[in-house]
Amino acid sequence: MPCPGTLPSQHEDRSVSKNTVSSQLEPDLLRGLPLHEALSAWGHHWRNDVTPMSYALSRPTNTFDGFLSHDWASSGWLKFLSLLIIFNSGAAFWSCLVVSVLVGILRGYGCLPDEHWTVAFGHFIYFFVFFFWQRLQMPCRHSRMMFLDKVCVAQHDDELKHKAIMGLAAFLLNSQELIVLLSSRYFTRLWCVFEIATFMKDPERRKRIRLMPLKSTVLLLLVSGCWYLLNIGFNTTKLVFWDYNSSETESSFVFETVAAIVSMFIFCFVLLPVAFYVGMEMSEDMEVMPQQLRNFRVQDAKCLCCSIDHRDPITGARLPCDREVLYATMKEWYGGDAAGGSRCKSHSVDS
Numbered sequence: 001m002p003c004p005g006t007l008p009s010q011h012e013d014r015s016v017s018k019n020t021v022s023s024q025l026e027p028d029l030l031r032g033l034p035l036h037e038a039l040s041a042w043g044h045h046w047r048n049d050v051t052p053m054s055y056a057l058s059r060p061t062n063t064f065d066g067f068l069s070h071d072w073a074s075s076g077w078l079k080f081l082s083l084l085i086i087f088n089s090g091a092a093f094w095s096c097l098v099v100s101v102l103v104g105i106l107r108g109y110g111c112l113p114d115e116h117w118t119v120a121f122g123h124f125i126y127f128f129v130f131f132f133w134q135r136l137q138m139p140c141r142h143s144r145m146m147f148l149d150k151v152c153v154a155q156h157d158d159e160l161k162h163k164a165i166m167g168l169a170a171f172l173l174n175s176q177e178l179i180v181l182l183s184s185r186y187f188t189r190l191w192c193v194f195e196i197a198t199f200m201k202d203p204e205r206r207k208r209i210r211l212m213p214l215k216s217t218v219l220l221l222l223v224s225g226c227w228y229l230l231n232i233g234f235n236t237t238k239l240v241f242w243d244y245n246s247s248e249t250e251s252s253f254v255f256e257t258v259a260a261i262v263s264m265f266i267f268c269f270v271l272l273p274v275a276f277y278v279g280m281e282m283s284e285d286m287e288v289m290p291q292q293l294r295n296f297r298v299q300d301a302k303c304l305c306c307s308i309d310h311r312d313p314i315t316g317a318r319l320p321c322d323r324e325v326l327y328a329t330m331k332e333w334y335g336g337d338a339a340g341g342s343r344c345k346s347h348s349v350d351s
């Protein structure tokens, strides 16, 4: 699990202490976060700060519609926008289409002025539904239940946190799908690898892994932004030229042409190169990904405990190694060398 922190230092003394991650968890600790909460407060839950208040947002549940898998170092804002694209963009598209057609009909029948500004209704409804679709559905259906580590694991209480982390497989195995918010760091984090491995061990469950590269979100936003800026640029330029040559209605064709040329110039020489650059970067990442996965070794993945030499940075107390627990669990599932975690050198997770 990529959430800040690692197994509590006292974990050897706890009753649930053992050398593998359990697929059983006390019902009170099996907690989920409604999707509308995960997407609320403009991505607040995706920031790296951890407060006791966060845990109060979660609630006990038996099953999860989705397990949100991510590494904490990548942009919280991008992860938030990626989830909006996954869960809200379809509804936003259909709402925009329906409203736009309706506006066209009303303009045709004279119920609305036949003016360009009326297209704003379609744009407004798109963004409204894009950001608030999960809340809009609340009166009609239960919100989907998701697992988000920061909120569903008690980060403020060492004992509860330890139990939840040691029972992480219970969260994963009770989840309908694994939603991977993929960044270039994802496969370098040991807890992220463990989450994928949990789904990969079952052929049926394997089909329910959904990958969302964060760079594709950047690209989608950039392309959308380009078209919006093009539209705004075109209309602004037209307005400027129109004001300058007021009442010259016969020359509107010329002004609109000039406006279009100026906008296209901005679009082609300023915005498009940026969009192409990000797109090419993303294509390169996708191209090398099969090779990276073929060469992938779980031993190369990093976890926090090892990076701080198993010492609490504040108290100096010795910390247990998450790697040993995760190696032991993955070996139990996939087989391989039955020796201890540090000897798990031949094991890898195929993808």
Ligand SMILES: [Zn+2]
Pocket: 303, 304, 305, 306, 307, 310, 320, 321, 322, 323, 324
């Ligand atoms: Zn370690």
